Amino acid sequence: MKKLYKHQTTDIFAYVLEEQRALVIENIFGEQLEIPLYSVFFKYFPAEKGLKIVAVDETPADVIDLFFQVLRDVTGLAYQYSIGQVLTVELEGQVLHTETVSLQSKTRKTLLIATRNEGKTREFKAMFSQLGYDIKNLNDFPELPEVAETGMTFEENARLKAETISELTGEMVLADDSGLMVDVLGGLPGVWSARFAGEHATDAANNAKLLHELASTAVSPEKRKAKFHTTLVVAAPGKSSLVVEGEWPGSIATIPRGDDGFGYDPLFVDEETGRTAAQMTLEQKNKVSHRARALQNLLKEWPEWLRQ
Numbered sequence: 001m002k003k004l005y006k007h008q009t010t011d012i013f014a015y016v017l018e019e020q021r022a023l024v025i026e027n028i029f030g031e032q033l034e035i036p037l038y039s040v041f042f043k044y045f046p047a048e049k050g051l052k053i054v055a056v057d058e059t060p061a062d063v064i065d066l067f068f069q070v071l072r073d074v075t076g077l078a079y080q081y082s083i084g085q086v087l088t089v090e091l092e093g094q095v096l097h098t099e100t101v102s103l104q105s106k107t108r109k110t111l112l113i114a115t116r117n118e119g120k121t122r123e124f125k126a127m128f129s130q131l132g133y134d135i136k137n138l139n140d141f142p143e144l145p146e147v148a149e150t151g152m153t154f155e156e157n158a159r160l161k162a163e164t165i166s167e168l169t170g171e172m173v174l175a176d177d178s179g180l181m182v183d184v185l186g187g188l189p190g191v192w193s194a195r196f197a198g199e200h201a202t203d204a205a206n207n208a209k210l211l212h213e214l215a216s217t218a219v220s221p222e223k224r225k226a227k228f229h230t231t232l233v234v235a236a237p238g239k240s241s242l243v244v245e246g247e248w249p250g251s252i253a254t255i256p257r258g259d260d261g262f263g264y265d266p267l268f269v270d271e272e273t274g275r276t277a278a279q280m281t282l283e284q285k286n287k288v289s290h291r292a293r294a295l296q297n298l299l300k301e302w303p304e305w306l307r308q
C-alpha cells in the first residue's frame with residue numbers, strides 16, 4: 001500500500017512489498033540509487049516483509065530517518081535512533097544495536113545546464129540540490145561555444161541550447177529559455193528579454209528601458225500586467241527532447257524594489273504577495289516562480305521520459 005511520509009524537505013512515498021525482502025531506494029526520476037546498506041536495515045525489518053522507499057532527498061541521514069519512520073509504522077514498535085559517527089537503536093530505553101556509519105552522501109549526481117546566467121544557475125542549484133543533483137553550467141566549460149539564440153520562440157531557443165550542448169558533450173543537458181511578457185507591449189520583451197536594451201545589455205539597462213516603455217502607455221496598475229515565462233528542454237543522445245513550461249503572473253512596478261535575484265526581478269511584482277521578485281529570498285522565489293513551476297512540470301514527465 002502506498003503511504004505518504006512527511007519528511008524534512010519534502011513528502012516521500014514509501015511502499016511495503018510483501019513478496020520481496022529488499023530495500024530499494026529510488027530518487028524521483030525513478031533511478032535506483034546506490035545507498036550504504038547498513039545492517040540495521042535488515043536486522044530490524046521484519047523478515048517476511050520487503051520495503052521499497054521512493055526517496056526524494058537521498059543523503060544517508062535522510063535514508064536512515066525515513067527507514068525508522070517506516071519501521072515504526074510497520075512493526076507498531078517505538079524504535080528510536082540517534083546518529084553521529086555511530087548509529088544507535090533503542091527500544092523502550094534499551095540499546096539494541098550500534099553501528100558505525102558514514103553520513104557522506106555517495107549518491108549525488110551532476111547535471112549540466114546549458115546556461116551562462118549565474119542568476120538562473122543559483123536557483124536551479126537550490127532546486128536540484130534537494131533532488132540529489134549538483135549543477136554545473138557553461139561557465140564551468142569555457143571550451144564549449146556560445147549557442148546563438150536565433151529562434152523566434154522560447155522553445156526554439158531552449159532546444160538550440162540543450163540539443164547543441166548535448167550533442168557536443170554526449171551528456172544529458174537541461175536548458176532554460178525564459179523572459180518577461182508584458183501585456184500592453186504585446187508580450188515583449190519575451191524572447192528578447194536578455195537583449196531588450198541591445199546586444200549584451202546589462203540588467204539595469206533592460207530595466208530602465210522597460211520603465212521607459214511603460215511610462216506613457218501604462219499608468220494604472222491594471223495596464224502593467226505581465227508574466228514571467230520559462231520553457232525547459234532536456235536533451236540526451238538518441239532521444240527526442242522533453243519540453244515543458246511554467247508561468248508566473250504579476251505586474252510591473254513603477255520603481256525598482258529589492259536587492260535579491262537578477263534580471264527584471266526588482267520590477268516584477270508577484271500577483272499573490274505584492275512583493276517584487278527581488279524582495280523575496282531565493283527560497284521564497286523558488287516556491288512560486290516560472291522556473292519552479294516549469295521544474296514541477298518537468299518532474300512529472302522526466303521519469304517516464306528517462307525510461308523510454
Ligand SMILES: O=P(O)(O)OP(=O)(O)OP(=O)(O)OC[C@H]1O[C@@H](n2cnc3c(O)ncnc32)[C@H](O)[C@@H]1O
Pocket residue numbers: 114115116117120149176177178179180193194206228261262263264265277289291
Ligand atoms: O541563455 P542563457 O545562457 O541561459 O542566459 P540568458 O540570460 O541569456 O537567458 P535567456 O536567453 O533565457 O534570457 C532570459 C532573460 O529574461 C530575464 N529573466 C528570465 N528569468 C528571470 C527571472 O527569474 N528573474 C528576472 N529576470 C529573468 C533575464 O533578464 C534573462 O537574461
Ligand SMILES: [Mg+2]
Pocket residue numbers: 149194
Ligand atoms: Mg540567452
